[in-house]
Amino acid sequence: MLRFLAKRLVFAIPTLFAVSIIAFIIIQLPPGDYLTTLLADWASQGGAVEEGTVAAMRERYGLDQPVYIQYYKWIAGILMHGDFGISFELGKPVTELIWGRLGFSLLLSLLTLCFVWAVAIPIGILSAVRQYSISDYSATFLAFFFLAVPDFLMALSAMYLMSAWFGQSVGGLFSAEYVDASWSFGRLVDFAGHVWLPVIVIGLGSLAALVRIMRANLLDELSKPYVTTARAKGMSEFELLIRYPVRLALNPLISTLGWILPAVISGEIIVSVVMSLPTTGPLLLRALLAQDMYLAGSLILLISVLTIIGTLISDILLALTDPRIRLQ
Amino acid sequence: MTDITHLPPETGPSLDLRARDIAVAGQWKLFWLKFKKHRIALVSLVVISCMYLIAIFADFIAPFDPNATNARFTYAPPQGISLMLDGSFRPHVSQLKMTLNTESMRREFAPDPQKPVSVGFFVPSNPYNLLGFIPMQTKLFGLTDPKVGDSLYLFGADRLGRDIFSRVVHGAQISLSIGLVGVFLSLILGVTIGGISGFFGGWTDVVIQRFIELLRSIPTIPLWMGLAAAIPVGWPPLRTYFVITLIVSLIGWTSLAREVRGKFLSMRNEDFVTAARLDGMSEIGIIFNHLVPSFMSHIIATLTLAIPSMILAETALSFLGIGLQPPIISWGVLLQEAQNIRAVSQAPWLLFTPAAAIVISVLSLNFLGDGLRDAADPYEALT
Secondary structure (H helix, E strand, O other), rough: HHHHHHHHHHHHHHHHHHHHHHHHHHHHHHOOOOHHHHHHHHHHHHOOHHHHHHEEEEEEEEOOHHHHHHHHHHHHHHHOOOOOEOOOOEEEEEHHHHHHHHHHHHHHHHHHHHHHHHHHHHHHHHHHHHHHHHHHHHHHHHHHHHHHHHHHHHHHHHHHHHHHHHHOOOOOOHHHOOOOOOOHHHHHHHHHHHHHHHHHHHEEEEEHHHHHHHHHHHHHHHHHHHHHHHOOEEEEEEEHHHHOOHHHHHHHHHHHHHHHHHHHHHHHHHHHHOOOOHHHHHHHHHHHHHOOEEEEEEHHHHHHHHHHHHHHHHHHHHHHOOOHHHHH | OOOOOOHHHHOOOHHHHHHHHHHOOOHHHHHHHHHHOOOOHHHHHHHHHHHHHHHOOHHHOOOOOOOOOOOOHHOOOOOOOOEEEEEEEEEEEEEEEEEEEEOOOOEEEEEEEEEEEEEEEEEEEEEEEOOOEEEEEEEEEEEEEOOOOOOOOOOEEOOOOOOOHHHHHHOOOOOOOHHHHHHHHHHHHHHHHHHHHHHOOOHHHHHHHHHHHHHHHHHHHHHHHHHHOOOOOOOHHHHHHHHHHHHHHHHHHHHHHHHHHHHHHHHHHEEEEHHHHOOOOOEEEEHHHHHHHHHHHHHHHHHHHHHHHHHHHHHHHHHHOOOOOOOOOOHHHHHOOOOOOOHHHHOOOHHHHHHHHHHHHHHHHHHHHHHHOOOOOOOOOOO
């Protein structure tokens, strides 16, 4: 087990390195450097810029030097001082802007994952055990339908339906009076009252995929001889189902975490933009539109790193539940 | 199992003939026979073919210029076509009567059944070029005798009074073709890289597989957003279109490359490959004459399943305002109009008509791909 863990961790390092390069490329893509943009901005506001400030910033980000030195300065700043650079548009260090939003992104993604798993497994089991029944057909049809509806359309439709049927305007994660309040029981209740809709909207697509996988896995298991044996020995249907085939069918499901997680995080970003949730999504879009590239690059980097860590955890979970994998 | 005597066929000559047909049928024939039994996939094939035909002949099918504005009809609701008038067959719509609601300060439209406006097939129009080179002066359908105040908004109008039906039909050109072009790029990348990976194996294989895993572990939306946002605003529409297609197919090729690699690995040492090699065939010849045809059907199925994800990606990017921009018309660009929930609650057709087009095309492509994949599976017996 320890060897497996060590191997996984070692493999994660080049991945993290590659992700940081991709994020840096995205920072570099727009023409010109940000300092020029920033200077033009300041000049248009009538502020005089001291030569010393400019020179200091050029030095700080290595803007006159070759690309690989710029990359080194950027990544070294992050790793050694936790310094992600400055958001030129908002005039604040990136770190001040992102942590709170990143926390909400993480929370929302975790809640969505829990929701998806908690709902997909029972539906998948029902669908497989009652194959070709009405409930199986409706589950299958709904699964295909929700796979075809993009997240942001789902979010828009949900908002429209809420306002058309219940006269409620949906948006944000808190009511106005709780937005800046500190955590309290009231705020938690308010949060729960807001968060369920985005969780469902983000989760439905992945939920549909998981139901299909769970159903297929369980159907494979149900036709195996050991099920017949257990049945012949007089085991009750329910106990039989839960103790053997379902347990086996769950294993491949854990390995799907590796792609469910990126999908959920992608969905979270775009749904947050539509429903204006205080997560990384709207901040990232705004940063990209304003070409505020240190902010955008840091967000993309952190989102990807979180995803990779999540995938790593899912690998470890899979190894814990399935001895065949850790012995390979 | 218990009965080992070979009984003569009791089922008559016709079934026997069919079985013999199957035994000698080529792989494409078997493929088609299996595919035909998948009803939903067959229906989806028809639906998606119709949608692509609509996209190709959009100029002819759309009754109006998608960019023509009409200030009189901002946010006009969809008009239903009635077929009968005074007991005879005369397709028509009712003229829209506009009133100003003084409380909400909004225009409200109501159909006026007293004023029928007749609708017909093959009506004359301003000259245009179908497919860019066939001069035409006829539209598939439209108002037979348009007068001031007449309108035909099958799917309603947007905030500038543009006809949403015509816009959705024209949007199909961009949105559906991005899927095809993107899949073509993925095909080239996927087959080349997957082929190299599977054929050479060893270190090449490890590096390529790690790279694919890396690409797949990054959440797609932020990556796409970052790349798409770097496209300069001033670029000509065609160039933006191709770059967006390139970005969208950046992820699509990975699943194809994996599929191709797996096939190469499992087939590299098959008997027919060894036989070809012993006959003195070159490696390239083996790849293209024996290996590629043997998994072509799988590739087609995987490609079909990759198209919808590209359509969805384009839509999402354009919706966010960092993909295609007006004046290009795509379904994602149309949905930009629906970003504001207040506009949607006033005019739900802004959201639901492009959305329906997206969902129908993605749904039928998914079903089609599923049917193709089942048909390509050699282990599922044809009964």
